[in-house]
Amino acid sequence: MGELQSATVSRGTPAAPVMGNPVNGRFGDFGGQFVPETLVPACQELEVAFTEAWADPAFRAELDHLLREYAGRPSPLTECARLSGELGCRVWLKREDLNHTGSHKINNVLGQALLARRMGKTRLVAETGAGQHGVASATAAALLGMECVVYMGEVDMARQELNVFRMRLLGAEVRPASSGSRTLKDAVNEAMRDWVATVESSHYCLGSVMGPHPYPWMVREFHRVIGEECAEQFRTNVGGSPDYVVACVGGGSNAIGIFSGFAEASTRLIGVEPAGGAAVGRGVPGIVHGMRSYLMQDEFGQVEEAHSISAGLDYPGVGPEHAHLSDIGRAEYHPVSDAEVIEAFKLLSRTEGIIPALESAHAIAWVSRERKRLAGSTVVVNLSGRGDKDVAQMMDILGPELQGGTPSSGQGGGS
Amino acid sequence: MSAAVYGVLETSLRERRELGVKSLVVYLTGGLPGWMDMVRAAADAGADAIEIGIPFSDPVMDGPVIQEASDRALAAGATPPGILADVATLDAGVPLAIMTYYNLVYRFGLERFARTASEAGISGVILPDLPLEESGEWCVAADAAGIETVMLAAPTAPAERLPRVCSRARGFVYGVGLLGITGERDSLASSALDIARRLKAVTDVPVLVGVGVSTPAQAVEACAVADGVIVGSAVVRRAIEVGTAESVGSLVAEFRAALDAKC
Numbered sequence: 201m202g203e204l205q206s207a208t209v210s211r212g213t214p215a216a217p218v219m220g221n222p223v224n225g226r227f228g229d230f231g232g233q234f235v236p237e238t239l240v241p242a243c244q245e246l247e248v249a250f251t252e253a254w255a256d257p258a259f260r261a262e263l264d265h266l267l268r269e270y271a272g273r274p275s276p277l278t279e280c281a282r283l284s285g286e287l288g289c290r291v292w293l294k295r296e297d298l299n300h301t302g303s304h305k306i307n308n309v310l311g312q313a314l315l316a317r318r319m320g321k322t323r324l325v326a327e328t329g330a331g332q333h334g335v336a337s338a339t340a341a342a343l344l345g346m347e348c349v350v351y352m353g354e355v356d357m358a359r360q361e362l363n364v365f366r367m368r369l370l371g372a373e374v375r376p377a378s379s380g381s382r383t384l385k386d387a388v389n390e391a392m393r394d395w396v397a398t399v400e401s402s403h404y405c406l407g408s409v410m411g412p413h414p415y416p417w418m419v420r421e422f423h424r425v426i427g428e429e430c431a432e433q434f435r436t437n438v439g440g441s442p443d444y445v446v447a448c449v450g451g452g453s454n455a456i457g458i459f460s461g462f463a464e465a466s467t468r469l470i471g472v473e474p475a476g477g478a479a480v481g482r483g484v485p486g487i488v489h490g491m492r493s494y495l496m497q498d499e500f501g502q503v504e505e506a507h508s509i510s511a512g513l514d515y516p517g518v519g520p521e522h523a524h525l526s527d528i529g530r531a532e533y534h535p536v537s538d539a540e541v542i543e544a545f546k547l548l549s550r551t552e553g554i555i556p557a558l559e560s561a562h563a564i565a566w567v568s569r570e571r572k573r574l575a576g577s578t579v580v581v582n583l584s585g586r587g588d589k590d591v592a593q594m595m596d597i598l599g600p601e602l603q604g605g606t607p608s609s610g611q612g613g614g615s
Numbered sequence: 616m617s618a619a620v621y622g623v624l625e626t627s628l629r630e631r632r633e634l635g636v637k638s639l640v641v642y643l644t645g646g647l648p649g650w651m652d653m654v655r656a657a658a659d660a661g662a663d664a665i666e667i668g669i670p671f672s673d674p675v676m677d678g679p680v681i682q683e684a685s686d687r688a689l690a691a692g693a694t695p696p697g698i699l700a701d702v703a704t705l706d707a708g709v710p711l712a713i714m715t716y717y718n719l720v721y722r723f724g725l726e727r728f729a730r731t732a733s734e735a736g737i738s739g740v741i742l743p744d745l746p747l748e749e750s751g752e753w754c755v756a757a758d759a760a761g762i763e764t765v766m767l768a769a770p771t772a773p774a775e776r777l778p779r780v781c782s783r784a785r786g787f788v789y790g791v792g793l794l795g796i797t798g799e800r801d802s803l804a805s806s807a808l809d810i811a812r813r814l815k816a817v818t819d820v821p822v823l824v825g826v827g828v829s830t831p832a833q834a835v836e837a838c839a840v841a842d843g844v845i846v847g848s849a850v851v852r853r854a855i856e857v858g859t860a861e862s863v864g865s866l867v868a869e870f871r872a873a874l875d876a877k878c
Contacts, residue, residue: 232749234717236676238769238791240746241776379682380672392675397795399771487718487744488673500694501722502672 218530219420219463219521225413226492228527230520233412235490239392242399243490247414249319254421259314266310267425270343271300273307275426277433277580282551287567289574292442293554293583294430294458303557303585304426304454305336309405311422313340316403323347323402327377327391329356329384329450330512330559331363332585333407338372340405348372351390353383356511363589381505383514384450388489408451409519412490416519420456427461430580441465444574447582448472448562449480449533450513452522454584459531469531471522472566474541477506479518480526480533486517493520509538510558510590540565542597545587557585558593622763624664624710624738624786628821628843631663637878638787638843639834639870640823641850642666642714643863644684646693651705653854656864658707661871665707666741666845669695669715676743678798680848684855695719696731703735712739712765712786717753725753729760739763739786747780754783765789768814770806781818790814790824790841798848799829803836811840831873838878846870 216223225231225247233243253259267273275295284291296304316324324341326348328334334350341348350367354376357364367374377386388411395404409416409423434442445462447455449471459469473481479494486495488503496504496516506516525531536544541558544565549555556564563581567574587594621629631638641662643653646669654665670685670693677685695715702711713732720728720742732740740762745753747766757764763785768777770791781788792807793800807824814822824837825845834844846867853862 233746234744234749235746236743236769237746237767237780238771238794240748240769241771241773379686385673389673389675393678393796396676399794485721487721489675490744495718497718497722499722500696501719502689503718 219460222413222417227416227521227524230491230493230523231413231416232492233490234487234492235412236396238396239399243412243414245319250315250414250418253315253318259318263311263314267307271306271310272298273425274429275299277430277437280552283548286551287571287574289567289571289577289579291567292434292580294426294580296426296454296582296584297554297557297560297586301332301336301339302588303332303336304423304457305333305407306339307425307457308407308419308422308453309333309336309340312403312405313344313346316346316405317344319403321401321403323349323398324405325391325394325398325402326350326405326407327384327387328352328407329387329514330510330557331356331360331367331589332512332557334372334374335363335366335370337405337407338367338370341372342370349394350374351377351387351394353377353381353387355382356384356387359593360511360589362592383506383511385503385506385516392489408453409456409521410451410489410491410493410517416491416521419453420460420521423453423457424460426454426457426582427459430458431461431465434580438578441467442580443577444468444470444579445582446470446472446563446567446579448513448559448584449518449522450477450515450559451517452519454582456519456521458582459525469525470566471531471533472562473533473535474506474508474510474513474562475535475537477508477513477515478535479516480522481535483518488517491520493523494518509541510562512557512559513562534566536562536565536569540569544568545594546598554583555587555591556583557587558590560584622738622761622785624712624763625821627663627710628787632821632842637838637874638663638821638823639867639874640664640666640843640845641867642668642845642847643854644668644670644681644688644851645698645701646670646688646691647684647854648691649858649860650854651701652860653863654705654707656860657850657867658709660864660867662709662867663843664710664712666712666714667698667702669693669698669713669719671716671719674716676796678796678848680799680852680855681797684851687855695723699731699735702737705736710738711736712741713737714741714743717742717745720753725756726759729756729762733760733762737762739765741765741789743767747783750783767791768810770794770810777813778817781814781820784818784820787821787823788814788818789845790822791826792824792837793827795827797826799852800827803827803833807837808840811837815840831870834870835873835877838874
């Protein structure tokens with residue numbers, strides 16, 4: 201009855217604005233608060249605390265100050281002349297890669313760390329995939345003098361050694377998640393287990409627009425700054441709104457952030473998933489990590505393991521608001537392959553002098569593949585992070601090709 | 616109220632309480648090699664009810680022992696319909712409950728799961744990631760099929776919450792003995808007695824304490840207040856380390872003897 205039931209439940213209230221606040225902790229049929237009883241009071245307290253803080257001008261002023269003076273906002277909107285020339289459409293990048301710590305993750309983490317301090321919590325617990333959210337969490341903890349424990353899958357610790365070192369340098373403790381697929385999903389499990397045991401002193405600093413209510417909503421609000429800045433920059437620099445806004449989607453926080461600036465515009469919103477972790481594309485509704493959303497699972501409901509070249513998108517679920525945006529047709533979600541991502545990684549590096557994070561390269565890959573469809577259009581890509589962290593991994597893949605051999609003799613695409 | 620309004624599980628636990636006997640509920644992971652013999656052995660050794668776990672890929676409330684058991688059972692091919700079909704052939708002589716995570720039930724279909732479990736002889740269902748606020752749809756299906764939904768009550772619950780949790784509890788109220796996940800601990804947390812006391816003050820439903828009840832002595836300690844205990848990881852560790860029904864039965868017998876002698 202599960203799926204049938206979710207199909208017959210009313211799809212939100214008809215008057216609800218696109219990307220408005222959740223109703224009863226849900227975006228349409230998705231979301232909720234499916235957590236162990238131990239955590240229910242903490243989720244409820246968090247909702248109250250966030251609601252109060254978000255309406256408090258002093259809190260907003262302190263966060264704005266940190267975003268500006270510490271994280272380096274606003275991030276630029278860069279027009280890409282050479283890439284545009286190559287693709288045949290006008291492409292801009294929203295440069296979240298230029299934020300302190302190298303990705304959009306700092307927006308959310310500064311917000312949550314300030315909120316945790318306001319709630320009297322002294323310890324941050326975080327999960328991380330590629331390490332970007334872990335590094336951002338460790339950074340915020342160092343800034344505010346808080347303890348920080350980051351859970352990271354063993355597989356990811358091996359492929360993102362640099363970020364593991366950065367977190368430790370910043371004073372955080374990195375604990376391996378050694379169960380299951382030993383990637384992001386398992387890091388979330390371990391972080392939730394930690395939180396169940398330490399909820400009185402710890403805040404779970406969740407890194408995406410997923411998990412139990414109020415996280416999907418709160419994390420979106422902390423990333424709303426991306427979309428608001430971008431809409432204003434585009435209006436001022438170009439005029440109007442872009443035809444397309446494109447962002448990669450794992451849990452989906454950078455995408456939700458930039459989408460939120462264009463919810464009411466005629467802009468087409470495109471989420472790009474890894475082919476091996478396409479929860480919206482391949483998933484069916486399920487319940488894990490506190491939320492009802494699209495989930496890659498087998499016929500019995502066991503969660504399947506995602507497989508992606510990018511640790512940050514290696515997640516079998518997706519934030520509930522993305523599931524809702526897909527359901528109502530406001531955003532569309534498409535998969536790209538690892539091979540397409542590798543080509544996009546090279547393409548942006550070569551044409552613009554910008555090495556993207558492998559996650560962000562998914563969005564570039566979709567634009568590159570769909571160049572015919574996009575001919576003559578205006579396209580904004582959220583460049584959610586920089587690629588320094590991925591260079592060691594890419595050396596293994598591209599090394600032979602880039603070490604002076606002829607391109608045709610390389611082994612690009614192999615891994 | 617007549618006893619007839621209670622389900623099989625709750626009726627049984629209430630009778631134990633009226634007789635002055637502390638209840639012993641044992642958890643075993645379904646699908647482990649030899650698990651059905653272990654269930655029978657636990658019942659024969661004096662368990663008053665058995666919780667059968669249906670293993671889930673992402674058990675966030677469970678510690679290393681039950682995670683390991685779940686992984687082994689899944690690797691051995693355990694599935695929800697397979698375990699329910701096995702349960703239907705199991706005559707343990709005590710009430711049985713299913714403990715699993717909500718996605719497996721949701722995927723199976725709420726009504727279909729409740730009906731299939733009931734037809735297999737299951738009395739109760741425990742879903743540790745389905746809190747009161749989200750339990751509405753499931754409880755409708757469970758009630759219709761005569762399945763008793765055991766609710767969990769945690770140390771973090773504010774005072775006003777406990778009566779609401781208890782009023783929706785069938786079978787028994789599962790008092791979470793500590794802040795944390797399942798697993799053995801060196802001593803019983805003081806929160807175990809606290810939650811039992813708080814629950815006993817607001818409900819007539821049998822109050823059992825689980826999570827962190829690891830030894831017969833700790834079970835006796837918890838039962839100074841609680842109507843009984845749930846023992847999971849200690850038994851499951853026997854099931855995966857020794858792996859025989861006899862070893863499971865002998866551990867359950869130790870718990871039974873301690874509760875009968877000292878409570």
